[in-house]
Amino acid sequence: MAPFVIACVEPHLVPIHFIFIRFLNPVIESIKHDVTHTFSALFLSQPNVFTHQRIRFEDDDITLSPAKDIMLAIRNRCQLNSEDWSPKDKSFGNKNAPYAVFNALDSMLKDSLERLKTMRENISSVKIGLQGYTCENNYIEHTATIRFLCLEGKLGAALWLRRKMVQKGILPDVFTHNHIVNGLCKIGLVEKADWLIREMLEFGPPPSCATFNNLIKAYCVVNTVDKALYLFSIMANTGIQPNRITCNILVHALCQKGLLKEAKKMLEDILHDDDDKDVPDLVTSTIFMDNYFKNGETIEALSFWNEMLQKCAKVDVVAYNVLINGFCKSQQTNIAYGIACEMLKKGLLPDAFTYNSLIGALCKEGNTNEACYIFQVMSKMGIMPDQISYKIMIQGLCFKGDIARAKELLRCMLANLMVPKPLIWNLIIGFYGRCRDASNAFFTRDQMLAFGVRPNVFTYNALVLALLKSGNIYDACSLKEEMPLKGLYPDVITYNLLIGAACNLGRVGFALQLHGEMLQRGYEPDLITYTELLKGFCIRGKMKEAEELYAKILKSGLLTDHVPVQILFNMYCKRKDPVVAFNFYQDWLASKGRGYPY
Protein backbone atom coordinates (compact mmCIF):
# COMPACT_ATOMS: atom_id res chain seq x y z
CA MET A 1 0.00 0.00 0.00
CA ALA A 2 2.70 2.47 0.92
CA PRO A 3 4.43 2.68 -2.47
CA PHE A 4 1.04 3.00 -4.12
CA VAL A 5 0.22 6.01 -2.01
CA ILE A 6 3.51 7.68 -2.83
CA ALA A 7 2.83 7.06 -6.47
CA CYS A 8 -0.48 8.85 -6.21
CA VAL A 9 0.84 11.72 -4.24
CA GLU A 10 4.03 12.48 -6.07
CA PRO A 11 4.18 10.91 -9.50
CA HIS A 12 7.44 12.65 -10.39
CA LEU A 13 9.23 10.85 -7.57
CA VAL A 14 8.48 7.47 -9.02
CA PRO A 15 11.81 6.94 -10.79
CA ILE A 16 13.90 7.28 -7.60
CA HIS A 17 11.86 4.77 -5.76
CA PHE A 18 11.56 2.53 -8.73
CA ILE A 19 15.33 2.25 -9.04
CA PHE A 20 15.43 1.39 -5.38
CA ILE A 21 12.90 -1.41 -5.81
CA ARG A 22 14.62 -2.67 -8.93
CA PHE A 23 17.88 -2.82 -7.04
CA LEU A 24 16.48 -4.74 -4.10
CA ASN A 25 13.94 -7.00 -5.79
CA PRO A 26 16.28 -9.70 -7.10
CA VAL A 27 17.94 -9.94 -3.70
CA ILE A 28 14.61 -10.15 -1.93
CA GLU A 29 13.21 -12.71 -4.33
CA SER A 30 16.21 -15.00 -3.99
CA ILE A 31 16.03 -14.82 -0.22
CA LYS A 32 12.25 -15.36 -0.19
CA HIS A 33 12.84 -18.45 -2.27
CA ASP A 34 15.50 -19.62 0.11
CA VAL A 35 13.29 -19.09 3.14
CA THR A 36 10.38 -20.92 1.53
CA HIS A 37 12.51 -23.89 0.63
CA THR A 38 14.18 -24.17 3.97
CA PHE A 39 10.80 -24.08 5.64
CA SER A 40 9.19 -26.50 3.23
CA ALA A 41 11.97 -28.92 4.00
CA LEU A 42 11.47 -28.41 7.69
CA PHE A 43 7.76 -29.04 7.58
CA LEU A 44 7.68 -31.71 4.91
CA SER A 45 9.62 -33.95 7.21
CA GLN A 46 6.35 -34.19 9.13
CA PRO A 47 3.79 -35.50 6.63
CA ASN A 48 0.46 -34.32 8.08
CA VAL A 49 1.57 -30.86 8.74
CA PHE A 50 1.68 -29.30 5.37
CA THR A 51 -1.77 -30.26 4.26
CA HIS A 52 -4.33 -27.62 5.00
CA GLN A 53 -6.06 -28.53 8.16
CA ARG A 54 -9.31 -27.70 9.74
CA ILE A 55 -8.76 -27.32 13.42
CA ARG A 56 -11.89 -27.95 15.40
CA PHE A 57 -12.36 -26.46 18.82
CA GLU A 58 -15.12 -27.36 21.21
CA ASP A 59 -17.19 -24.25 20.71
CA ASP A 60 -15.90 -22.76 17.49
CA ASP A 61 -13.81 -23.73 14.55
CA ILE A 62 -11.39 -21.84 12.46
CA THR A 63 -10.40 -22.80 8.97
CA LEU A 64 -6.75 -22.30 8.52
CA SER A 65 -3.58 -23.68 7.15
CA PRO A 66 -1.23 -23.46 10.09
CA ALA A 67 1.96 -24.31 8.24
CA LYS A 68 1.22 -21.63 5.69
CA ASP A 69 0.50 -19.13 8.44
CA ILE A 70 3.71 -19.99 10.20
CA MET A 71 5.71 -19.60 7.01
CA LEU A 72 3.98 -16.33 6.32
CA ALA A 73 4.77 -15.22 9.83
CA ILE A 74 8.44 -15.67 9.13
CA ARG A 75 8.22 -14.24 5.64
CA ASN A 76 6.29 -11.20 6.76
CA ARG A 77 9.33 -10.12 8.67
CA CYS A 78 11.20 -10.24 5.40
CA GLN A 79 8.68 -9.03 2.91
CA LEU A 80 8.93 -5.86 0.91
CA ASN A 81 5.63 -4.90 -0.56
CA SER A 82 6.41 -4.04 -4.13
CA GLU A 83 3.22 -5.38 -5.68
CA ASP A 84 0.91 -2.37 -5.81
CA TRP A 85 3.41 -0.39 -7.75
CA SER A 86 1.65 1.71 -10.34
CA PRO A 87 1.36 5.49 -10.65
CA LYS A 88 -2.40 5.63 -11.27
CA ASP A 89 -4.01 8.75 -9.96
CA LYS A 90 -2.21 12.00 -10.59
CA SER A 91 -4.77 14.30 -9.05
CA PHE A 92 -2.98 14.65 -5.73
CA GLY A 93 0.05 16.60 -6.93
CA ASN A 94 1.11 18.84 -4.09
CA LYS A 95 4.11 21.12 -3.99
CA ASN A 96 4.58 20.81 -0.26
CA ALA A 97 4.80 17.07 -0.24
CA PRO A 98 8.38 16.26 -1.39
CA TYR A 99 9.92 16.53 2.09
CA ALA A 100 7.36 14.19 3.52
CA VAL A 101 7.89 11.81 0.66
CA PHE A 102 11.67 11.90 1.00
CA ASN A 103 11.29 11.20 4.70
CA ALA A 104 9.02 8.33 3.91
CA LEU A 105 11.41 6.93 1.31
CA ASP A 106 14.24 7.32 3.75
CA SER A 107 12.45 5.41 6.46
CA MET A 108 11.38 2.75 3.97
CA LEU A 109 14.99 2.28 2.92
CA LYS A 110 16.07 1.86 6.53
CA ASP A 111 13.14 -0.43 7.12
CA SER A 112 14.01 -2.61 4.17
CA LEU A 113 17.65 -2.93 5.17
CA GLU A 114 16.50 -3.82 8.64
CA ARG A 115 14.24 -6.51 7.15
CA LEU A 116 17.10 -7.89 5.06
CA LYS A 117 19.11 -8.24 8.25
CA THR A 118 16.36 -10.16 10.08
CA MET A 119 15.85 -12.30 7.01
CA ARG A 120 19.49 -13.37 7.04
CA GLU A 121 19.28 -14.07 10.74
CA ASN A 122 16.12 -16.11 10.26
CA ILE A 123 17.62 -18.20 7.52
CA SER A 124 20.70 -18.97 9.51
CA SER A 125 18.68 -19.91 12.56
CA VAL A 126 16.45 -22.15 10.46
CA LYS A 127 19.52 -23.84 9.00
CA ILE A 128 20.86 -24.39 12.49
CA GLY A 129 17.48 -25.89 13.37
CA LEU A 130 17.70 -28.27 10.41
CA GLN A 131 21.26 -29.39 10.98
CA GLY A 132 21.49 -29.47 14.73
CA TYR A 133 17.82 -30.10 15.48
CA THR A 134 18.53 -29.79 19.16
CA CYS A 135 15.60 -29.56 21.50
CA GLU A 136 16.73 -26.34 23.00
CA ASN A 137 17.02 -24.57 19.67
CA ASN A 138 13.60 -25.80 18.66
CA TYR A 139 12.08 -24.69 21.90
CA ILE A 140 13.42 -21.15 21.59
CA GLU A 141 12.51 -20.94 17.92
CA HIS A 142 9.01 -22.32 18.42
CA THR A 143 8.11 -20.13 21.38
CA ALA A 144 9.41 -17.11 19.47
CA THR A 145 7.25 -18.11 16.52
CA ILE A 146 4.21 -18.56 18.76
CA ARG A 147 4.77 -15.10 20.17
CA PHE A 148 5.12 -13.62 16.70
CA LEU A 149 1.98 -15.41 15.47
CA CYS A 150 0.08 -14.02 18.47
CA LEU A 151 1.21 -10.50 17.65
CA GLU A 152 0.05 -11.02 14.08
CA GLY A 153 -3.34 -12.24 15.31
CA LYS A 154 -2.81 -15.71 13.81
CA LEU A 155 -4.02 -17.55 16.85
CA GLY A 156 -5.08 -20.69 15.02
CA ALA A 157 -1.49 -21.28 13.97
CA ALA A 158 -0.16 -20.33 17.39
CA LEU A 159 -2.48 -22.83 19.09
CA TRP A 160 -1.56 -25.45 16.54
CA LEU A 161 2.16 -25.01 17.17
CA ARG A 162 1.56 -25.12 20.90
CA ARG A 163 -0.31 -28.39 20.52
CA LYS A 164 2.47 -29.87 18.41
CA MET A 165 4.97 -28.94 21.12
CA VAL A 166 2.80 -30.49 23.81
CA GLN A 167 2.45 -33.66 21.73
CA LYS A 168 6.24 -33.90 21.61
CA GLY A 169 6.29 -33.57 25.36
CA ILE A 170 7.59 -30.01 25.43
CA LEU A 171 5.42 -27.60 27.38
CA PRO A 172 5.74 -23.92 26.43
CA ASP A 173 6.33 -21.71 29.44
CA VAL A 174 3.81 -19.43 31.10
CA PHE A 175 5.00 -16.34 29.18
CA THR A 176 4.29 -18.03 25.87
CA HIS A 177 0.90 -19.10 27.17
CA ASN A 178 0.21 -15.57 28.29
CA HIS A 179 0.90 -14.34 24.78
CA ILE A 180 -1.63 -16.81 23.44
CA VAL A 181 -4.21 -15.82 26.08
CA ASN A 182 -3.62 -12.17 25.24
CA GLY A 183 -3.82 -12.82 21.51
CA LEU A 184 -7.07 -14.76 21.84
CA CYS A 185 -8.58 -11.96 23.94
CA LYS A 186 -7.47 -9.31 21.44
CA ILE A 187 -9.29 -10.99 18.55
CA GLY A 188 -12.38 -11.54 20.68
CA LEU A 189 -12.04 -15.27 21.30
CA VAL A 190 -12.50 -14.77 25.02
CA GLU A 191 -14.13 -18.15 25.57
CA LYS A 192 -11.16 -19.82 23.92
CA ALA A 193 -8.82 -17.92 26.25
CA ASP A 194 -10.93 -19.06 29.16
CA TRP A 195 -10.56 -22.63 27.94
CA LEU A 196 -6.79 -22.25 27.70
CA ILE A 197 -6.56 -21.05 31.29
CA ARG A 198 -8.60 -24.01 32.49
CA GLU A 199 -6.24 -26.20 30.49
CA MET A 200 -3.28 -24.50 32.18
CA LEU A 201 -4.80 -25.05 35.62
CA GLU A 202 -5.16 -28.73 34.86
CA PHE A 203 -2.03 -29.61 32.86
CA GLY A 204 0.29 -26.64 33.42
CA PRO A 205 2.12 -24.43 33.21
CA PRO A 206 0.31 -22.91 36.18
CA PRO A 207 -1.21 -19.57 35.18
CA SER A 208 0.36 -16.47 36.67
CA CYS A 209 -1.27 -13.29 37.83
CA ALA A 210 -0.69 -11.81 34.36
CA THR A 211 -2.55 -14.75 32.77
CA PHE A 212 -5.63 -13.99 34.85
CA ASN A 213 -5.28 -10.24 34.32
CA ASN A 214 -5.42 -10.76 30.57
CA LEU A 215 -8.69 -12.62 30.77
CA ILE A 216 -10.19 -10.39 33.45
CA LYS A 217 -9.47 -7.39 31.22
CA ALA A 218 -11.04 -9.15 28.23
CA TYR A 219 -14.22 -9.90 30.16
CA CYS A 220 -14.39 -6.26 31.25
CA VAL A 221 -13.95 -5.07 27.66
CA VAL A 222 -16.88 -7.17 26.44
CA ASN A 223 -18.90 -5.82 29.34
CA THR A 224 -19.20 -9.02 31.31
CA VAL A 225 -17.82 -7.64 34.54
CA ASP A 226 -19.61 -10.34 36.51
CA LYS A 227 -17.49 -12.96 34.76
CA ALA A 228 -14.41 -10.88 35.46
CA LEU A 229 -15.30 -10.79 39.14
CA TYR A 230 -15.95 -14.52 39.12
CA LEU A 231 -12.49 -15.07 37.64
CA PHE A 232 -11.10 -12.82 40.32
CA SER A 233 -12.54 -15.17 42.96
CA ILE A 234 -11.16 -18.24 41.14
CA MET A 235 -7.77 -16.58 41.28
CA ALA A 236 -7.91 -16.34 45.05
CA ASN A 237 -9.01 -19.99 45.30
CA THR A 238 -6.04 -21.16 43.24
CA GLY A 239 -3.68 -19.25 45.47
CA ILE A 240 -2.66 -16.57 42.99
CA GLN A 241 -2.42 -13.16 44.61
CA PRO A 242 -4.11 -10.41 42.60
CA ASN A 243 -1.82 -7.42 42.12
CA ARG A 244 -2.28 -3.69 41.56
CA ILE A 245 -2.94 -4.29 37.91
CA THR A 246 -5.80 -6.69 38.70
CA CYS A 247 -7.29 -4.04 40.98
CA ASN A 248 -6.97 -1.34 38.39
CA ILE A 249 -8.59 -3.41 35.66
CA LEU A 250 -11.58 -4.07 37.92
CA VAL A 251 -11.76 -0.55 39.37
CA HIS A 252 -11.77 0.83 35.83
CA ALA A 253 -14.54 -1.52 34.74
CA LEU A 254 -16.69 -0.80 37.79
CA CYS A 255 -16.25 2.96 37.35
CA GLN A 256 -17.27 2.72 33.72
CA LYS A 257 -20.45 0.95 34.77
CA GLY A 258 -21.14 3.79 37.17
CA LEU A 259 -20.42 1.58 40.18
CA LEU A 260 -17.99 3.98 41.77
CA LYS A 261 -18.93 3.09 45.33
CA GLU A 262 -18.50 -0.61 44.65
CA ALA A 263 -15.11 0.09 43.09
CA LYS A 264 -13.95 1.96 46.18
CA LYS A 265 -15.29 -0.74 48.47
CA MET A 266 -13.50 -3.45 46.54
CA LEU A 267 -10.26 -1.53 46.63
CA GLU A 268 -10.53 -1.12 50.38
CA ASP A 269 -11.12 -4.84 50.81
CA ILE A 270 -8.18 -5.84 48.65
CA LEU A 271 -5.78 -3.32 50.11
CA HIS A 272 -6.89 -4.02 53.64
CA ASP A 273 -3.57 -5.33 54.81
CA ASP A 274 -1.40 -3.51 52.31
CA ASP A 275 1.46 -1.74 54.03
CA ASP A 276 1.60 1.32 51.81
CA LYS A 277 -2.10 1.89 51.41
CA ASP A 278 -1.51 5.53 52.36
CA VAL A 279 0.39 6.07 49.15
CA PRO A 280 -2.24 6.12 46.42
CA ASP A 281 -1.47 4.24 43.25
CA LEU A 282 -1.00 6.65 40.37
CA VAL A 283 -3.05 4.59 37.93
CA THR A 284 -5.91 4.00 40.38
CA SER A 285 -6.10 7.70 41.21
CA THR A 286 -6.03 8.57 37.53
CA ILE A 287 -8.98 6.25 36.91
CA PHE A 288 -10.96 7.90 39.72
CA MET A 289 -10.03 11.41 38.59
CA ASP A 290 -11.13 10.63 35.05
CA ASN A 291 -14.38 9.18 36.30
CA TYR A 292 -15.22 12.24 38.39
CA PHE A 293 -14.42 14.56 35.49
CA LYS A 294 -16.68 12.52 33.22
CA ASN A 295 -19.51 12.83 35.75
CA GLY A 296 -18.98 16.58 35.82
CA GLU A 297 -17.75 16.49 39.43
CA THR A 298 -14.73 18.72 38.99
CA ILE A 299 -14.09 19.37 42.67
CA GLU A 300 -13.86 15.68 43.54
CA ALA A 301 -11.66 15.09 40.49
CA LEU A 302 -9.31 17.84 41.60
CA SER A 303 -9.08 16.45 45.12
CA PHE A 304 -7.59 13.29 43.57
CA TRP A 305 -5.18 15.43 41.61
CA ASN A 306 -4.04 17.25 44.73
CA GLU A 307 -3.61 14.01 46.60
CA MET A 308 -1.52 12.66 43.76
CA LEU A 309 0.69 15.74 43.73
CA GLN A 310 1.25 15.48 47.47
CA LYS A 311 1.66 11.77 48.02
CA CYS A 312 2.84 10.19 44.77
CA ALA A 313 6.52 10.35 43.99
CA LYS A 314 5.71 11.83 40.60
CA VAL A 315 2.76 12.23 38.30
CA ASP A 316 2.98 11.17 34.69
CA VAL A 317 1.77 12.27 31.27
CA VAL A 318 -1.42 10.20 31.47
CA ALA A 319 -2.46 11.84 34.74
CA TYR A 320 -1.84 15.25 33.18
CA ASN A 321 -3.82 14.23 30.12
CA VAL A 322 -6.81 13.26 32.23
CA LEU A 323 -6.62 16.64 33.96
CA ILE A 324 -6.25 18.55 30.69
CA ASN A 325 -9.03 16.57 29.03
CA GLY A 326 -11.24 17.20 32.04
CA PHE A 327 -10.92 20.95 31.62
CA CYS A 328 -11.26 20.68 27.86
CA LYS A 329 -14.54 18.83 28.23
CA SER A 330 -15.90 21.41 30.66
CA GLN A 331 -15.12 24.11 28.11
CA GLN A 332 -12.36 25.67 30.16
CA THR A 333 -9.81 25.54 27.40
CA ASN A 334 -7.67 28.31 28.84
CA ILE A 335 -7.11 26.39 32.06
CA ALA A 336 -6.33 23.27 30.06
CA TYR A 337 -3.81 25.28 28.07
CA GLY A 338 -2.17 26.55 31.24
CA ILE A 339 -1.85 23.02 32.61
CA ALA A 340 -0.23 21.87 29.38
CA CYS A 341 2.37 24.63 29.82
CA GLU A 342 2.93 23.63 33.44
CA MET A 343 3.41 20.07 32.28
CA LEU A 344 6.10 21.17 29.84
CA LYS A 345 7.87 23.16 32.55
CA LYS A 346 8.00 20.00 34.66
CA GLY A 347 9.77 18.31 31.80
CA LEU A 348 6.84 16.09 30.85
CA LEU A 349 6.33 16.13 27.10
CA PRO A 350 2.73 16.32 25.91
CA ASP A 351 1.80 13.41 23.66
CA ALA A 352 -0.85 12.87 20.99
CA PHE A 353 -3.57 12.54 23.66
CA THR A 354 -2.66 15.93 25.11
CA TYR A 355 -2.69 17.69 21.76
CA ASN A 356 -5.83 15.93 20.59
CA SER A 357 -7.71 17.02 23.72
CA LEU A 358 -6.68 20.63 23.19
CA ILE A 359 -7.38 20.60 19.46
CA GLY A 360 -10.78 19.01 20.11
CA ALA A 361 -11.70 21.68 22.64
CA LEU A 362 -10.63 24.49 20.32
CA CYS A 363 -12.60 23.00 17.43
CA LYS A 364 -15.66 22.67 19.61
CA GLU A 365 -15.35 26.37 20.47
CA GLY A 366 -15.26 27.05 16.74
CA ASN A 367 -11.72 28.36 17.06
CA THR A 368 -10.32 26.42 14.14
CA ASN A 369 -7.49 28.91 13.59
CA GLU A 370 -6.06 28.24 17.01
CA ALA A 371 -6.71 24.52 16.58
CA CYS A 372 -4.73 24.56 13.31
CA TYR A 373 -1.93 26.35 15.10
CA ILE A 374 -1.74 23.69 17.84
CA PHE A 375 -1.92 21.06 15.13
CA GLN A 376 1.25 22.55 13.62
CA VAL A 377 2.94 22.91 17.01
CA MET A 378 2.29 19.23 17.57
CA SER A 379 4.23 18.24 14.46
CA LYS A 380 7.05 20.63 15.31
CA MET A 381 7.33 19.04 18.74
CA GLY A 382 7.85 15.72 17.05
CA ILE A 383 4.43 14.25 17.78
CA MET A 384 2.99 13.17 14.48
CA PRO A 385 -0.75 13.88 14.26
CA ASP A 386 -2.64 10.58 14.16
CA GLN A 387 -5.95 9.59 12.60
CA ILE A 388 -7.73 11.06 15.60
CA SER A 389 -5.99 14.43 15.29
CA TYR A 390 -6.94 14.59 11.64
CA LYS A 391 -10.47 13.46 12.38
CA ILE A 392 -10.97 16.19 14.98
CA MET A 393 -9.47 18.90 12.75
CA ILE A 394 -11.37 17.85 9.63
CA GLN A 395 -14.61 17.59 11.59
CA GLY A 396 -14.08 21.07 13.07
CA LEU A 397 -13.27 22.57 9.68
CA CYS A 398 -16.26 20.91 7.99
CA PHE A 399 -18.51 22.18 10.74
CA LYS A 400 -17.18 25.69 10.13
CA GLY A 401 -17.74 25.27 6.42
CA ASP A 402 -14.02 25.53 5.68
CA ILE A 403 -13.98 22.64 3.22
CA ALA A 404 -10.82 23.93 1.49
CA ARG A 405 -8.69 23.47 4.61
CA ALA A 406 -10.41 20.20 5.45
CA LYS A 407 -9.44 18.83 2.06
CA GLU A 408 -5.94 20.20 2.45
CA LEU A 409 -5.60 18.10 5.61
CA LEU A 410 -6.90 15.05 3.77
CA ARG A 411 -4.14 15.61 1.20
CA CYS A 412 -1.67 16.00 4.06
CA MET A 413 -2.62 12.60 5.41
CA LEU A 414 -2.10 10.96 2.07
CA ALA A 415 1.23 12.72 1.66
CA ASN A 416 2.26 11.36 5.06
CA LEU A 417 1.35 7.87 3.93
CA MET A 418 -1.68 7.66 6.19
CA VAL A 419 -4.72 6.11 4.60
CA PRO A 420 -7.70 7.94 6.11
CA LYS A 421 -10.22 5.68 7.82
CA PRO A 422 -13.75 5.63 6.32
CA LEU A 423 -14.90 8.01 9.07
CA ILE A 424 -12.68 10.79 7.74
CA TRP A 425 -13.86 10.40 4.15
CA ASN A 426 -17.42 10.31 5.47
CA LEU A 427 -16.96 13.68 7.16
CA ILE A 428 -16.08 15.29 3.82
CA ILE A 429 -18.83 13.42 1.96
CA GLY A 430 -21.30 14.40 4.69
CA PHE A 431 -20.30 18.04 4.32
CA TYR A 432 -20.98 17.97 0.59
CA GLY A 433 -24.24 16.16 1.25
CA ARG A 434 -25.46 18.88 3.60
CA CYS A 435 -24.49 21.49 0.98
CA ARG A 436 -26.58 19.68 -1.66
CA ASP A 437 -23.40 19.09 -3.63
CA ALA A 438 -24.00 15.53 -4.78
CA SER A 439 -21.36 15.63 -7.49
CA ASN A 440 -18.52 16.46 -5.07
CA ALA A 441 -19.89 13.93 -2.60
CA PHE A 442 -19.63 11.20 -5.23
CA PHE A 443 -16.27 12.48 -6.42
CA THR A 444 -14.94 12.10 -2.87
CA ARG A 445 -16.44 8.62 -2.67
CA ASP A 446 -14.55 7.72 -5.86
CA GLN A 447 -11.30 9.02 -4.39
CA MET A 448 -11.96 6.94 -1.31
CA LEU A 449 -12.38 3.85 -3.46
CA ALA A 450 -9.23 4.71 -5.41
CA PHE A 451 -7.27 4.64 -2.15
CA GLY A 452 -8.64 1.26 -1.32
CA VAL A 453 -10.92 2.39 1.50
CA ARG A 454 -14.23 0.57 1.56
CA PRO A 455 -17.33 2.70 2.07
CA ASN A 456 -19.48 1.75 5.06
CA VAL A 457 -23.12 2.36 6.00
CA PHE A 458 -22.30 5.91 7.06
CA THR A 459 -20.79 6.62 3.63
CA TYR A 460 -23.95 5.40 1.96
CA ASN A 461 -26.17 7.39 4.29
CA ALA A 462 -24.15 10.52 3.53
CA LEU A 463 -24.53 9.85 -0.20
CA VAL A 464 -28.25 9.16 0.18
CA LEU A 465 -28.55 12.49 1.99
CA ALA A 466 -26.60 14.22 -0.79
CA LEU A 467 -28.98 12.86 -3.41
CA LEU A 468 -32.10 13.66 -1.40
CA LYS A 469 -30.92 17.20 -0.73
CA SER A 470 -30.45 17.70 -4.45
CA GLY A 471 -33.98 16.41 -4.99
CA ASN A 472 -33.11 13.03 -6.44
CA ILE A 473 -35.13 10.53 -4.45
CA TYR A 474 -35.08 8.03 -7.29
CA ASP A 475 -31.28 7.65 -7.31
CA ALA A 476 -31.26 7.70 -3.51
CA CYS A 477 -33.50 4.63 -3.52
CA SER A 478 -31.31 2.90 -6.11
CA LEU A 479 -28.34 3.54 -3.84
CA LYS A 480 -30.18 1.81 -1.02
CA GLU A 481 -30.71 -1.17 -3.32
CA GLU A 482 -27.04 -1.16 -4.29
CA MET A 483 -25.86 -1.56 -0.70
CA PRO A 484 -26.48 -5.31 -0.30
CA LEU A 485 -24.45 -5.92 -3.46
CA LYS A 486 -21.48 -4.40 -1.62
CA GLY A 487 -22.08 -6.45 1.49
CA LEU A 488 -23.63 -3.52 3.37
CA TYR A 489 -27.17 -3.18 4.61
CA PRO A 490 -29.29 -0.06 4.94
CA ASP A 491 -30.00 0.82 8.56
CA VAL A 492 -32.72 2.77 10.36
CA ILE A 493 -30.98 6.03 9.39
CA THR A 494 -31.10 5.11 5.68
CA TYR A 495 -34.80 4.34 5.91
CA ASN A 496 -35.54 7.44 7.97
CA LEU A 497 -33.80 9.63 5.39
CA LEU A 498 -35.82 8.13 2.54
CA ILE A 499 -39.10 8.08 4.45
CA GLY A 500 -38.58 11.72 5.46
CA ALA A 501 -37.87 12.75 1.87
CA ALA A 502 -40.89 10.86 0.56
CA CYS A 503 -43.13 12.52 3.16
CA ASN A 504 -41.78 15.98 2.33
CA LEU A 505 -42.75 15.33 -1.27
CA GLY A 506 -46.21 14.36 -0.08
CA ARG A 507 -45.71 10.79 -1.22
CA VAL A 508 -47.02 9.20 1.95
CA GLY A 509 -47.93 5.99 0.14
CA PHE A 510 -44.31 5.47 -0.88
CA ALA A 511 -43.17 6.38 2.64
CA LEU A 512 -45.48 3.72 4.08
CA GLN A 513 -44.16 1.23 1.57
CA LEU A 514 -40.61 1.94 2.77
CA HIS A 515 -41.83 1.61 6.34
CA GLY A 516 -43.28 -1.79 5.50
CA GLU A 517 -40.06 -2.90 3.85
CA MET A 518 -38.18 -1.79 6.92
CA LEU A 519 -40.37 -3.89 9.21
CA GLN A 520 -40.17 -6.83 6.85
CA ARG A 521 -36.38 -6.74 6.96
CA GLY A 522 -36.42 -6.72 10.72
CA TYR A 523 -35.56 -3.09 11.46
CA GLU A 524 -37.23 -1.46 14.42
CA PRO A 525 -38.64 1.97 13.50
CA ASP A 526 -37.64 4.67 15.99
CA LEU A 527 -39.09 8.03 17.02
CA ILE A 528 -37.61 9.69 13.92
CA THR A 529 -39.36 7.20 11.60
CA TYR A 530 -42.71 7.90 13.25
CA THR A 531 -42.11 11.65 13.34
CA GLU A 532 -41.42 11.69 9.60
CA LEU A 533 -44.56 9.66 8.89
CA LEU A 534 -46.59 11.92 11.17
CA LYS A 535 -45.30 14.91 9.22
CA GLY A 536 -46.28 13.16 5.98
CA PHE A 537 -49.85 12.56 7.19
CA CYS A 538 -50.14 16.20 8.30
CA ILE A 539 -48.81 17.51 4.98
CA ARG A 540 -51.49 15.51 3.16
CA GLY A 541 -54.11 16.58 5.67
CA LYS A 542 -54.73 12.98 6.78
CA MET A 543 -55.68 13.93 10.33
CA LYS A 544 -57.21 10.60 11.28
CA GLU A 545 -54.05 8.68 10.37
CA ALA A 546 -51.89 11.33 12.05
CA GLU A 547 -53.85 11.05 15.30
CA GLU A 548 -53.75 7.27 15.24
CA LEU A 549 -50.00 7.33 14.70
CA TYR A 550 -49.56 9.83 17.53
CA ALA A 551 -51.53 7.51 19.83
CA LYS A 552 -49.25 4.67 18.75
CA ILE A 553 -46.17 6.77 19.60
CA LEU A 554 -47.59 7.58 23.02
CA LYS A 555 -48.35 3.93 23.67
CA SER A 556 -44.90 2.76 22.58
CA GLY A 557 -43.20 5.01 25.11
CA LEU A 558 -40.92 6.32 22.35
CA LEU A 559 -41.93 9.94 22.81
CA THR A 560 -38.73 11.49 24.09
CA ASP A 561 -38.83 14.86 22.38
CA HIS A 562 -41.36 17.55 21.61
CA VAL A 563 -41.18 17.38 17.80
CA PRO A 564 -44.20 15.11 17.14
CA VAL A 565 -46.26 17.21 19.57
CA GLN A 566 -45.28 20.38 17.78
CA ILE A 567 -46.08 18.94 14.34
CA LEU A 568 -49.58 17.98 15.43
CA PHE A 569 -50.12 21.25 17.29
CA ASN A 570 -49.07 23.31 14.25
CA MET A 571 -51.41 21.27 12.13
CA TYR A 572 -54.40 21.99 14.37
CA CYS A 573 -53.50 25.69 14.29
CA LYS A 574 -53.20 25.70 10.50
CA ARG A 575 -56.55 24.01 10.17
CA LYS A 576 -57.96 26.80 12.27
CA ASP A 577 -58.97 24.40 15.01
CA PRO A 578 -57.88 26.61 17.92
CA VAL A 579 -60.00 24.76 20.45
CA VAL A 580 -58.66 21.37 19.38
CA ALA A 581 -55.12 22.78 19.37
CA PHE A 582 -55.57 24.24 22.86
CA ASN A 583 -57.03 21.02 24.27
CA PHE A 584 -54.28 18.99 22.68
CA TYR A 585 -51.71 21.28 24.27
CA GLN A 586 -53.42 21.01 27.67
CA ASP A 587 -53.48 17.22 27.43
CA TRP A 588 -49.80 17.17 26.61
CA LEU A 589 -48.95 19.42 29.58
CA ALA A 590 -51.01 17.20 31.85
CA SER A 591 -49.28 14.05 30.60
CA LYS A 592 -45.93 15.68 31.34
CA GLY A 593 -47.22 16.42 34.83
CA ARG A 594 -48.10 12.77 35.25
CA GLY A 595 -44.51 11.90 34.68
CA TYR A 596 -44.45 11.30 30.95
CA PRO A 597 -41.23 12.58 29.50
CA TYR A 598 -42.96 14.93 27.04
Place this chain on the structure above:
DNA sequence: ATAGGGTTAG
Protein backbone atom coordinates in the same frame (compact mmCIF):
# COMPACT_ATOMS: atom_id res chain seq x y z
C1' DA B 1 9.43 -10.90 28.35
C1' DT B 2 3.24 -11.08 29.18
C1' DA B 3 -1.17 -7.70 32.10
C1' DG B 4 -3.47 -1.54 34.27
C1' DG B 5 -5.30 4.57 33.52
C1' DG B 6 -5.94 9.15 29.06
C1' DT B 7 -7.83 11.52 22.95
C1' DT B 8 -12.67 10.22 18.08
C1' DA B 9 -17.58 7.76 17.74
C1' DG B 10 -21.02 10.43 12.46
